[in-house]
Amino acid sequence: MKRIFLTLCAAFVTLCALAVPRNYLTSRYSDDQIRQWLITEQQWVPFPSYYDRSAWDNMLGKNKAMLIKRGESKLNYNWEYIPATAYLEYNRSGNRKVMEDPDSRNKNALAALFLAELAEGQGRFIDKIIDGVFYECERTSWVLSAHLPRQLDSNNQNATGSSLPNGASQIIDLGSGEMGGMLSWIYYFLHAEFDRVDPAISSYLHQSIESKILTPYMQIDHWWMGLQDQFTNNWNVWCNFNVLQCFLLLENNQDRLVKMVMRSMLCVDKFLNYVKADGACEEGPSYWGHAAGKLFDYLDLLYIATNGHVNLFEESMIQRMGEYIAHTQIGGNNWVVNFADATAQFTDNISGLVYRFGKRTHSSLMIGYAQQLVQNHPNVVVQGTDVFRALTSLLNYDSLMNEPIVTSKYTNIWYNETEFMYVRKGKWFLGAKCGHNDESHNHNDVGSFILYVDNTPLLIDAGTGTYTRQTFSSERYTLWMMQSGWHSLPVVNGVEQHNGRQFHGHVLRANESKGYLKMDIAQAYPDSASLKSWIRTYQLTDKGLQISDSWQLGQVNQPNEIHFLFANEKDVERLHYDKKRFHAEIDEQLLSDPRLGNIWGKAIYRLRLVDQQPATKGTYSFSIK
Secondary structure, eight states: OHHHHHHHHHHHHHHHHHOOOOOTTTTTOOHHHHHHHOOOTTTTOOSOOTTOHHHHHHHHTTHHHHHHHHHHTTTTOOOOOOOHHHHHHHHHHOBOHHHHHHHHHHHHHHHHHHHHHHHHOSSTTHHHHHHHHHHHHHSSOOSOTTTGGGOBOTTSOSBOOOSSOOTTSOOOOHHHHHHHHHHHHHHHHHHHHHHHHOHHHHHHHHHHHIIIIIHHHHHOOOGGGOTTSOOOOHHHHHHHHHHHHHHHHHOOOHHHHHHHHHHHHHHHHHHHHHSOTTOOOTTOHHHHTTTHHHHHHHHHHHHHHTTTOSOOTTOHHHHHHHHHHHHTEEETTTEEOOOTTOOSBOOOOOHHHHHHHHHHHTOHHHHHHHHHHHHHOSOOSOOSSOHHHHHHHHHTHHHHHHSOOOOOOOOOEEETTTTEEEEEETTEEEEEEOOEEOSTTOOSOTTOEEEEETTEEEEOOOOOOSOBGGGGSTTGGGSGGGSGGGSSOEEBTTBOOOOEEEEEOEEEEEEGGGTEEEEEOGGGSOGGGOEEEEEEEEEEETTEEEEEEEEEESOOSSOOEEEEEESSGGGGGGEEOOTTTEEEEEEEEEOOSHHHHHHHOSEEEEEEEEESSOOSEEEEEEEEO
């Protein structure tokens, strides 16, 4: 127990040391200022009243018919009952989707019906919306089964570990926050219409949001708040944005509203203190919309609700966090740099979000990228439950479509704190990283890389499969896609990299304009690898990629293996190496998981080069031309 306690203390000290006390919000804005600036009684809402039909027609334009059509497709929707056993399945087998899938279908149906009613305004969808609202209010909890084990006991002290909802103890997660935000917008726009049917509906809805969101936010220090200076990630800004919506739309007690806003600013400062100033999202582009994107939504909501007085959009760090998503684009079939749990193909409809972010931060790069995205997604309005994002995209639709064309040349970039390098030379694209093995959504991948030619994947990072209980547990690194052995990296003395912040690389030289990255990745391996140094160098030119390894071992226990992960077996022949020195073997990894199979097909391929001349030091050279 003493060892565990000391380990936890060391981890806590490390995390605190990594946080930079920027405190952008709480150091600049006091509760007196927030009280003075905050627009109350929902007068801040930038959208028309439900009853102002001409304003809605003007705002929606040609998007009106699309929204109504989506809603009509749900008029005969049968709300899916989620039984207790669906929740229990997470504890039993680790399966999350048996609960999450019907929950998601219900949410999406309710959102489609709601937006359709806003678009049409004739009451045709009201009864169906009431059914959905009543169903959701009747549920014990809006929290996803995978997150319910964090719910607290009756004393709000210890986690129960159970994936079955406990109504006596409400916590807030991504699922409940998203539901609370959507239902708050439904209450704001439609509560008068509900009252025409029965005033109990609005009362029940308000009561449910109060008990499931407002009260637990103010009374519980949830882990994602970071209030104890612990690790924080996209959950922080995602949840705070959703809860802020609920308070701004429902709470008319000014004292309580000011307290909530100040508490949320304190929380979001913890996120801003933890993330890197270079702007990179270590969770990858798949999470950008939930990390930097939700940070923007939160800040945008505060900006609107204070009439522009709370404004962080002039901060260069905020702009860099936005522009990261543009830099990750490789091209072709929506290919992106996908380190960590990110997927290699990014198809989310985020043009409206990127445009709003670009306008607030005066980023021509983001505005140009939004224009590029809208070519792939002419329907700017996202489907899903994020009502604020959908409505603000509609509000800015004409502005985006009529924006003067912005062209920006691709810029090679080196993220010096996160230690990512993205380089394009001619038809070649290289994404390489150093970093450490305790990143959010971490894979053991210090020193790995991906390589594309003509916007087509050649050497890859597989990404991750469908999330289960195992994905975010002590068993995470038993999953093959998390292991360094399934990245383009060495296996030294039969030993792969280990997870933990102490397992990291050391950048020796980085020059993005020359496509050059040199690093020592020895410390990413445990002592059992007997590794003194492993210097890996990447050099990209318009003719291809050169990879150089220089290494020194304390002793030789097993031959070194150098692994390369290919999207297609036929591409293995494109790698040039010393065939006299290495014995080559190819492993086929079949992809039964749809999250991986939909990207890569039925399989991916690992080339294992086994050194036939073991030694305590030496050099290797590989090239792709």
